Amino acid sequence: MKVHTLSVLVENKSGVLSRVAGMFSRRGFNIESLAVGTCEVPEMSRITITVHGDDTRIEQVKKQLNKLIDVIKVSDITYHEHVRRELALIKVVANPGSSRAEVMQIADTFRAQIIDVGAKTLILQVVGPPEKIDALEKLLRQYGVKELVRTGMIAALRGSKTTAGD
């Protein structure tokens, strides 16, 4: 079992996301994370999906994705050199005079930005691979995480190669 990162190029049409998500749920494939957005070609979108499974199962996931008419290209970049990033917003309890300084110090260590300062809370913005966000969240839990918002992971191949294949 391994977590695979799939970069999927799709038509930018209504219903595409539900076709992709529906295929995963009805065939019993579990999505760990999914992020969708526009891409370098205006009429297409790129979906980054992380999915758990052994090689046979991942092969089946890729083939079933490819069968969807609105899916243009499926790239499994797991075994290729790539960068992975996710963004998270973490609203953490940080009362002045008590934990605020410690939270700010942790933020600094993780190179997280403080993007909102409230009376009793701070919002941290952190960017990195999902494991880094997991680690930061775990550390901040002792102060009280009031809200955690994650974008889902996105990924790109290193160097001049692209997942569009040209």
Place this chain on the structure above:
Amino acid sequence: MKTGAKILIEGLLRQGVTTIFGYPGGVVLPIYDELYDSPLRHILVRHEQAAAHAADGYARASGRTGVCLATSGPGACNLVTGIATAYMDSIPMVALTGQVPTALLGNDAFQESDITGITMPVTKHNYLVKRAEDIDTVLAEAFHIAGTGRQGPVLVDLPKDVVTNEAPDPGPLKEVSLRGYNPTFKGHLRQIEKAISMIAEAERPVIYAGGGVIASDASPELIRFAEMTGIPVTTTLMGIGAIPCDHPLNLGMLGMHGTRYANYAITECDLLIAIGARFDDRVTGRIQSFAPNARIIHIDIDPAEIGKNKVVDLPIVGDSRQVMICMLDRLTGTTDRSVWNEKISHWKVQYPMACPEDGVLRPQLVIKTLSDLLDGEGIIVSEVGQNQMWTAQQFCFKHPRTWITSGGLGTMGYGLPAAMGAHFARPDLPVFDIAGDGSIQMNIQEFGTIVQYDIPVKVVILNNMYLGMVRQWQELFYDRRYSYTELPSVDFVGIAAAYGIDGMRVDSADQVKEALTAAIDTDGPFVLDFRVEREENVFPMVPAGAAINEMIGGEKK
């Protein structure tokens, strides 16, 4: 400028559509108005489910894409079982549905249902058309997707304003190009060459042919391939007709209710060549014990089927017919398979698929007699259950596209409407619907359609006053506790008469031939109510979870 409805009907005609099956309603009024003086023939069914099954039966009998039409909401929802049936068996179909006007979409308007959402898992693709200008392109794409690659149903949802609005004349038919859809037709040459050498090395090979052989019209190539290599062929339920039943290399159907000799051949073979088949659980039984000693070659147009249920040694993605043509070109020399074929012949003698002839009115006798009378020249449609399995076992099919049945979904009520569709595809052939007393009552209202259009379908009801297949499982695995499977006697001849259809009730074995002859000799429709042995079972049978050579029943008496 033309209305969307006109563009739609003209688009259907340009696709070569001659017949559609449908049922009108509120939001499709503009389409029906356009149909009123169109050369397109519209068959008015009695329930939308029947429209979908009729389009499906039409497609299976003809090889062309079937078309059905229904209104929004309940009309569209009633198509769903028929669409799912076509999807499971990879049947080309375009389903057209009306929808509430675009301005009301999502408002829970009268007769609104999210039919593209509902049918997403049971269509190859679907469309919600938002502008009259898009109708022509969408229709061309729908037919292209439905009829190519691994075929399947495509639904096109048409809001009322989209068909009433006007758009410029779309001009000549454009070629469809979809960057996300490029099926592979030609097999990979190196893989094909590997297959040839695996075949040359094999001592005990078997071909396992499925519905893909029928879909790609590869029957002549399959027969030639089997004859040139001396390899015996077993077919799935969907593959029946790909090779004539009386061909010496034909092993009949394999799987749960297959022949003992087909299942034994699979279990002992050293090379399994799967062509257009998908290793369904009803075929394989316990998958680990399926072809346990064999290397496996899998030819299929859908790459997702390869390795889905069973690990294969050599995949070849491509159209069955194209791949076999390529293989036929490369066959060199023949391997002596006489020892293997003699062993199989021995099994055939030892464990024949015999029809009990003991003077009792048994369902198998009805099928066997019909088979003898028609001599393979006709279209046989079935419902689902015991009637379907007895027909698959006892009827001697000689041509592809003459056996029409709901294999994957197993839809009771499929047979009668599919038989209507088959008639419009092949009006030159007699069409029989083999039914049980349970399944015929699921779409019996279609007697109305049959009368209205004088469709000469002959309905053979194997009436045992039970939901027979479920009763059989209750007998064998639930200690004969017949929980809700007994049906009261119904006067089917009386029902037929009420619709204006001739019929006959048959109570004894010696009337079978006479009754079937009467049906064949009748020009119009005919209903036969055979009061068969009530607790007859379908044997041989592989119990759920067993290996396919662990069969019960069907030993030599």
